[in-house]
Amino acid sequence: MAHETQKAIARQSLLLKSLPEHHIDKLLSHAIWRRYDRGETIFLQEEEAKAVHVVLAGWVKLFRMAPTGAEAVVSVFTRGESFGEAVALRNVPYPVSAEAVSACEIMHIPSPLLLSLMREDPEIGVSILASTFTHLHSLVAQLEQLKAQTGAQRVAEFLLNLSDKVSGGCEVELPYDKMLIAGRLGMKPESLSRAFSRLKPVGVKINRNHAEIADIQGLRDYAERDSSEK
Amino acid sequence: MAHETQKAIARQSLLLKSLPEHHIDKLLSHAIWRRYDRGETIFLQEEEAKAVHVVLAGWVKLFRMAPTGAEAVVSVFTRGESFGEAVALRNVPYPVSAEAVSACEIMHIPSPLLLSLMREDPEIGVSILASTFTHLHSLVAQLEQLKAQTGAQRVAEFLLNLSDKVSGGCEVELPYDKMLIAGRLGMKPESLSRAFSRLKPVGVKINRNHAEIADIQGLRDYAERDSSEK
DNA sequence: GCGATGACATGACAATTGTCAAGTTGTGGC
DNA sequence: GCCACAACTTGACAATTGTCATGTCATCGC
Incomplete structure (x- = not known):
């Protein structure tokens, strides 16, 4: 069961914070809360996306394994940040793997729930686009850094x-x-x-x-x- | 004025192709069509986004200028591809600049139009998320390539x-x-x-x-x- | 046709980074 | 406390890449 403090953190996440109260309540009440140990896998590349993930505590890394075996870290997330939005809503496989790099508390919002809410209220789509854009932007910044x-x-x-x-x-x-x-x-x-x-x-x-x-x-x-x- | 062949190309773009007919018609009829010469700027980094762009012909590059002056090419688009979706819907400045690298035909869909359609029909949001996800994925792939x-x-x-x-x-x-x-x-x-x-x-x-x-x-x-x- | 220009290739050199090996240090188990 | 292990640092060396200089080639305007 989720602590109230965890719910409070979830409410402050970029994904949820701009949504109306009643949507947040619904999402929180249907979310799955879980603790991960350091090194534990959250999901694997090519796996089908079933949820959006919100980090409540700890650190998570997203990475890709090249066919050569080399690991490329794509991003690192912590409290209040979310990932997997764009993937969850499209029933496509994850392009990356996710692993807890420290002990973590993570909230999973089932994607069907998010989809059905989205059809009720298009504002949800805007909110998801907001987080997705943030990721897009940070990837662009990383590319610039690596190249220049x-x-x-x-x-x-x-x-x-x-x-x-x-x-x-x-x-x-x-x-x-x-x-x-x-x-x-x-x-x-x-x-x-x-x-x-x-x-x-x-x-x-x-x-x-x-x-x-x-x-x-x-x-x-x-x-x-x-x-x-x- | 737009040629019918250009409209046909626009209909095949990832952004539009999964939308219902009446939405496509509305978007096409309100879009702005323009030709760009090789080397011409389409928009600049930090500029406010007012439209989503669909390439009908030619090649466009998105790039970032580092403070040092070094240029980092983020992506290159051609016929049928679109860019600027996530940015246009959020009234934030572009994180990149766009330039025609060959003579181009580009269709601009005003973002207010897209936003209002989105509030009518959440399916539009899903469609935009689809193109956005494609970009996200390609950036992730690029990062992997560069790093590994x-x-x-x-x-x-x-x-x-x-x-x-x-x-x-x-x-x-x-x-x-x-x-x-x-x-x-x-x-x-x-x-x-x-x-x-x-x-x-x-x-x-x-x-x-x-x-x-x-x-x-x-x-x-x-x-x-x-x-x-x- | 001719010179100017820009794209491209190549060689020499310097700087950066990966690789391998060895050594140090902190942490956790027992 | 001691050992084992992983994280980290450092040095030597090789490979890769950027930089600079030079030269070739195609295109374009006149």
């Missing part, structure tokens, strides 16, 4: 996204494994290590999962610097 | 997608500039040249915009080969 930035610059941007400060210094916690960070940024763990050392001169100190940024603006300049400048 | 494949392997896959044959040999035409192909595959034109030469031993001959593949299956094996194998 060096490894160290991608790491710099990753660090900047962890902080909400505009200027000055700050300290942030790395939200998950360095191995996963490396995958998310499209590099090997060794390259991530090197990228971190390359950021030292720009005022970044890494200690365990703790990062210290001396000057946010300086780091931002570095991330947006033309790679030909030294 | 070498340059030459990406080129191999690109060639394979141009052919509809399953095995044996074949000849295909490169649909656009090698410069654009390089951008689309996340590399410099020089690297594309090298990738082509690397594909020679696998039975690929390039002559101008004409490619000859000796053995489709052999090329497919190459594309999916573990990069550690030689």
Whole structure:
């Protein structure tokens, strides 16, 4: 059974928060709530989508296995974020696999329920399009990063996204494994290590999962610097 | 004024083809039809989205300009494909810019029209989600390619997608500039040249915009080969 | 036909990254 | 406390790619 605090988190998710109260109640009451252990599979690539997933706690990664066996991390989600919307409504197989990278609480909204609500109220469609667009946008941003930035610059941007400060210094916690960070940024763990050392001169100190940024603006300049400048 | 043949092409687009006849007619009658010259801008990143775009003829590229000035090609569209769906319905700025890479015929469907139809009939929302999902999927595939494949392997896959044959040999035409192909595959034109030469031993001959593949299956094996194998 | 232009190929070189191997450190089990 | 294991770092080396320079070729305007 779901705790009230979990329901409160679900209400704040991008997917649900803009919906009218009575729809949210209906979705919450029919949703399936489940806990996943670290490393547990949530669904597999090619599997048929039966639900939309909302993360209430913990971290989830979406990834693809290339035929060669290489793993490509597509996105990483946490509390309040949802995934699988576009797929669930179309009865197509998942293009990616999902796995819990830490212990997780996840709410599953059965897609038939969402579909039937959508036929009642087109506003639901708009809401789903909203989350889908967010994902689309983040994939586009990732593509740009991979194609137009060096490894160290991608790491710099990753660090900047962890902080909400505009200027000055700050300290942030790395939200998950360095191995996963490396995958998310499209590099090997060794390259991530090197990228971190390359950021030292720009005022970044890494200690365990703790990062210290001396000057946010300086780091931002570095991330947006033309790679030909030294 | 739109030719009947253009309307016929529009009807076959992924966006429209699954809609009921009367909706298609309404959308077609209110759409704006326009021709673009090679190199002409269709819209710019950060611009507000006012329409969904359907390509009737020619080629269009979506790209992002990094703050450094580097250009990252996000996708390339041609006849029957549409873009801008998720953005148009949400009154948010475009995350990418669009440019005609050859002379183009493009149909623009005003987003307010689409929105009002959507409130009448939720089926429209499903149709839009369908095209959006297609884009999402293709971005995911691109990410996997960039993260898990070498340059030459990406080129191999690109060639394979141009052919509809399953095995044996074949000849295909490169649909656009090698410069654009390089951008689309996340590399410099020089690297594309090298990738082509690397594909020679696998039975690929390039002559101008004409490619000859000796053995489709052999090329497919190459594309999916573990990069550690030689 | 001729020069200008842009697309493309190629070689040399530098920078970046993957790979392999070795060593360090922290964590959890017992 | 000690061991085993996984995460992480570092160095050496090879492979890949970007960069720069040069040269060829086709197209286009005149």
